[in-house]
């Protein structure tokens with residue numbers, strides 16, 4: 271079954287232009303006035319081995335009372351219902367509008383994976399002008415230019431990532447990852463209990479009691495979107511009846527134990543505080559443990575544009591070593607941005623269990639060295655010959671060759687980037703080891 275992507279957004283933001291890009295067809299008519307593409311358009315698209323279906327919706331008017339707008343709203347809802355992933359298009363130049371807010375509200379309630387895309391971003395300084403869009407409570411904003419074809423490949427990768435997890439290459443076998451053990455970590459007061467209670471209060475998340483659960487040991491199995499999760503004992507939390515309660519004493523040992531036991535750590539950061547020393551320490555433990563990680567910046571509702579900039583900068587500088595993790599801006603209390611967390615958590619677990627065959631790894635390695643060869647060190651030029659997988663959870667790649675001790679850190683990072691991209695390893699640490707022959 272091909273995954274379905276739905277393009278949603280108010281008129282004139284560039285949906286039909288994007289549709290054309292994604293389907294490389296000329297089905298949709300692009301013109302410079304609002305509301306021209308009124309019909310739902312379906313198209314086929316392909317990126318690499320991955321095929322998908324795109325639906326272009328008319329302009330979205332959630333509150334339209336009558337006439338064609340009402341019909342458009344109905345069609346849009348239908349398109350969205352049929353989609354696996356919603357691409358919500360906003361106008362990076364026109365800025366945020368009331369309509370964008372209405373659509374965002376609708377999409378948040380829907381709880382489907384949703385990618386917030388700021389179109390017409392060609393030639394814009396990165397980040398700066400997009401900050402406002404975080405207000406929509408849908409997390410990360412992805413700048414693209416549909417007209418100039420910028421950012422489109424990454425957008426498709428991102429949209430398909432949670433859907434095509436098992437098959438980055440034909441040769442690879444899908445791994446049945448079983449139950450995903452999840453630890454929600456973070457220092458006191460970041461909102462761990464609020465988030466967990468919000469989750470457990472949702473009807474779609476079926477929590478059930480497991481016999482033998484003691485009062486101290488928290489372990490809540492639940493199902494979400496057909497996948498089994500287990501919320502494991504998390505530092506500083508205690509289960510009291512049906513809800514979780516924060517306990518005053520924060521225990522590093524408990525945090526470490528939780529990290530060791532789980533598959534994926536959801537690390538919460540308090541947006542009102544930025545990244546503190548304690549956050550950076552916990553993040554360091556997670557990295558050392560080799561566990562997969564998803565970052566969530568909580569209390570996004572409580573900070574203004576200026577504070578948002580500060581938080582984003584503190585993450586860039588203090589948590590730079592977690593660049594491999596996906597990041598979400600959320601509000602546990604207002605239930606904003608929570609839906610996409612699940613896809614990222616699942617993705618992170620699957621990435622950790624990724625199987626990489628020797629032929630594919632070796633081909634990627636040789637392609638990488640052909641693209642850019644490692645630097646000579648005096649008499650020696652490192653020769654990278656083949657690669658194989660040395661472990662899972664986290665994935666380890668072992669590279670064999672000669673004079674590999676001269677491979678620079680920068681070159682290892684370059685290789686890491688290529689492997690990560692090819693195997694879709696977002697969320698998991700990746701270890702690369704060099705083994706020189708003699």
Ligand code: GDP
Nearest residue numbers: 281282283284285286287301302390415416417
């Ligand atoms: P729709 O109503 O959302 O389907 O929007 P259209 O695809 O019809 O585009 C509306 C207008 O925006 C057209 O004039 C497009 O040429 C223009 N447009 C679309 N994408 C881009 C882009 O990436 N950059 C700029 N500058 N204009 C764009």
Ligand code: GDP
Nearest residue numbers: 458459460461462463464516569572601602603
């Ligand atoms: P824990 O110690 O990590 O479990 O944190 P709690 O869940 O007990 O939350 C600590 C405080 O932050 C409480 O007063 C919550 O109401 C508040 N809080 C939690 N999530 C949010 C949020 O998304 N936005 C805002 N503004 N406050 C929040």
